[in-house]
Amino acid sequence: MIQIKDIHKEFDNTPILKGITTEFKRGKTNLVIGQSGSGKTVLLKILLGLFTPNKGEIYFDGIPFSSMTDDEHRTLRREIGMVFQGSALFDSMSVIENVLFPMRMLTKLSEAERIEQAETVIERVNLIDAKNKLPNEISGGMQKRVAIARAVVMRPKYLFCDEPNSGLDPKTAIVIDNLIQELTKEYNITTVINSHDMNSVMEIGETIVFLKNGTKEWEGSNQNIFKTDNEAVTDFVYSSNLFKKVRKLYLED
Amino acid sequence: MRDNLCKQTLFFYFRQVNILKHVGAYFLMIRLVFIKPTKRSIMYGLVMKEIQDLILGSLGIVCFLSFFVGGVVSIQTALNIDSTFIPENLVGFATRQSIILEFAPTFMAIILAGKVGSYITSSIGTMRVTEQIDALEVMGINSVNFLVFPKLLAMTLLPIVIIFSMFLGIFGGWAATIYGGFSSSASFIEGIQLEFNSFHVFYAFVKTFLFAIILATIPSYHGYYMKGGALDVGRASTVSFVWCSVVIIVVNYFITQLFFS
Ligand SMILES: Nc1ncnc2c1ncn2[C@@H]1O[C@H](COP(=O)(O)OP(=O)(O)O)[C@@H](O)[C@H]1O
Ligand SMILES: [Mg+2]
Numbered sequence: 001m002i003q004i005k006d007i008h009k010e011f012d013n014t015p016i017l018k019g020i021t022t023e024f025k026r027g028k029t030n031l032v033i034g035q036s037g038s039g040k041t042v043l044l045k046i047l048l049g050l051f052t053p054n055k056g057e058i059y060f061d062g063i064p065f066s067s068m069t070d071d072e073h074r075t076l077r078r079e080i081g082m083v084f085q086g087s088a089l090f091d092s093m094s095v096i097e098n099v100l101f102p103m104r105m106l107t108k109l110s111e112a113e114r115i116e117q118a119e120t121v122i123e124r125v126n127l128i129d130a131k132n133k134l135p136n137e138i139s140g141g142m143q144k145r146v147a148i149a150r151a152v153v154m155r156p157k158y159l160f161c162d163e164p165n166s167g168l169d170p171k172t173a174i175v176i177d178n179l180i181q182e183l184t185k186e187y188n189i190t191t192v193i194n195s196h197d198m199n200s201v202m203e204i205g206e207t208i209v210f211l212k213n214g215t216k217e218w219e220g221s222n223q224n225i226f227k228t229d230n231e232a233v234t235d236f237v238y239s240s241n242l243f244k245k246v247r248k249l250y251l252e253d
Numbered sequence: 254m255r256d257n258l259c260k261q262t263l264f265f266y267f268r269q270v271n272i273l274k275h276v277g278a279y280f281l282m283i284r285l286v287f288i289k290p291t292k293r294s295i296m297y298g299l300v301m302k303e304i305q306d307l308i309l310g311s312l313g314i315v316c317f318l319s320f321f322v323g324g325v326v327s328i329q330t331a332l333n334i335d336s337t338f339i340p341e342n343l344v345g346f347a348t349r350q351s352i353i354l355e356f357a358p359t360f361m362a363i364i365l366a367g368k369v370g371s372y373i374t375s376s377i378g379t380m381r382v383t384e385q386i387d388a389l390e391v392m393g394i395n396s397v398n399f400l401v402f403p404k405l406l407a408m409t410l411l412p413i414v415i416i417f418s419m420f421l422g423i424f425g426g427w428a429a430t431i432y433g434g435f436s437s438s439a440s441f442i443e444g445i446q447l448e449f450n451s452f453h454v455f456y457a458f459v460k461t462f463l464f465a466i467i468l469a470t471i472p473s474y475h476g477y478y479m480k481g482g483a484l485d486v487g488r489a490s491t492v493s494f495v496w497c498s499v500v501i502i503v504v505n506y507f508i509t510q511l512f513f514s
Contacts (some may be wrong), residue, residue, distance in 0.1 A: 045387075048387075048391055050387060050390060050391070074393055077391070077392065077393035078393065080391065082387075082388065082391045084384040084387065084388060085384070086383050086384060088383055088384040088385050088387065088388040089385075090385055090388075091379075091383075091385075101392075102392050104292075104295060105291075105292065105295065105392060105394055106392065106393065
């Protein structure tokens with residue numbers, strides 16, 4: 001479980017996050033949604049330790065981040081898996097080398113053990129046939145699956161995904177969403193997913209935080225997001241014409 | 254009028270502060286190159302790859318250019334000597350001096366600022382814009398050491414490239430002299446052996462070594478700290494080339510001053 005308390009962040013005196021408090025639960029897919037520019041990526045990068053908040057505290061399973069020693073930070077790093085928006089695969093390495101990379105860098109396992117572990121995960125994301133291909137030889141959806149495999153190969157406690165299905169067709173997007181959710185359950189991970197995609201919200205929105213201009217506007221789950229009368233949320237939910245039409249038909253009935 | 258002057262002064266001031274900020278950030282990066290090193294076994298592979306790309310990959314173009322530059326230097330020298338009082342072996346002598354002192358180390362360093370420098374900036378810059386650097390950092394890897402150290406180590410082999418450049422430059426000079434009939438092979442060879450001073454070669458290698466460090470680190474800095482998208486990678490490469498050349502020329506001036514006065 002990750003708790004964040006009153007997180008503030010500004011760049012060049014412009015406040016980007018203005019005091020965010022929430023909780024991400026273990027074994028669940030926790031969604032952070034909001035329009036582009038609302039501060040989702042910044043929040044995720046704060047969780048990753050790539051940015052330091054100007055104010056506020058993050059608790060990883062109860063332990064405040066700011067009180068950890070360098071050693072504890074290092075250990076924490078190994079417990080975090082990250083799927084970047086553009087996959088961020090190392091483009092000079094093959095699929096299996098990408099997945100092996102964190103183990104080669106951070107573990108003392110033998111090469112045979114590493115390969116076995118990597119192949120297990122690659123099999124899990126259904127890419128074993130492509131394991132020797134380079135990232136630019138496979139499709140965007142496959143790249144995302146490699147990124148997921150690389151993120152979970154060290155069996156992380158925490159998994160962060162920045163818009164994991166942006167740029168994918170709706171069908172592939174659902175495959176990716178479901179894969180992340182299944183892995184979250186299988187390995188009992190605390191998963192945080194940034195998204196602006198309503199399909200993901202419906203599919204995997206077990207808990208949802210809605211950000212608007214750097215503040216938490218609403219919090220709930222996919223069970224109650226369609227019932228809320230918070231204007232900012234309904235505005236976001238019904239921003240697509242398809243949803244607007246469906247809602248109109250529904251209201252007319 | 255006074256307002257304008259004020260503005261210009263302010264503008265100049267901010268430009269300077271900006272440059273100082275970059276210089277500071279550059280040296281902070283250099284420090285990061287050497288702390289928290291990457292595992293030996295991994296680093297070995299990275300260094301080998303960079304030697305392949307940066308050093309072996311530059312040999313061809315350097316040899317080719319040196320041969321022709323050497324040729325031009327000898328032709329120009331020969332054509333500018335009319336007097337019969339000046340011995341024929343001056344062509345070989347002047348070619349050797351120009352090649353060893355300037356053309357091989359400095360001229361080739363500028364060429365490599367274009368080739369090696371823009372390759373380094375664009376490869377690191379691409380990793381920045383596609384978040385590959387963030388991915389390294391998230392894994393707890395010192396990305397500056399991981400990316401810059403192997404390039405720096407590989408570039409310390411630059412003197413080998415420059416040896417090739419010297420030999421091919423002088424060979425090109427010889428070939429052009431014979432082909433153009435400016436002097437005999439014997440007097441050219443006599444010329445290149447005339448008053449040979451090993452201190453000059455030492456000077457050439459000291460500056461080559463400094464240029465190598467510049468060629469590895471300045472483009473790395475421009476790639477590592479770049480912001481924006483794919484288009485900005487191209488712009489960063491151009492800026493990096495300009496800065497590399499400027500710094501090489503200025504360093505060349507000061508080191509020459511230091512060695513010869
Ligand atoms: N490194 C940075 N420096 C300055 N401003 C930034 C930086 N990163 C993000 N921002 C700003 O923070 C705001 C939120 O960005 P981001 O978190 O990327 O939005 P989202 O991911 O929700 O689309 C944007 O206005 C962006 O310009
Ligand atoms: Mg984002």
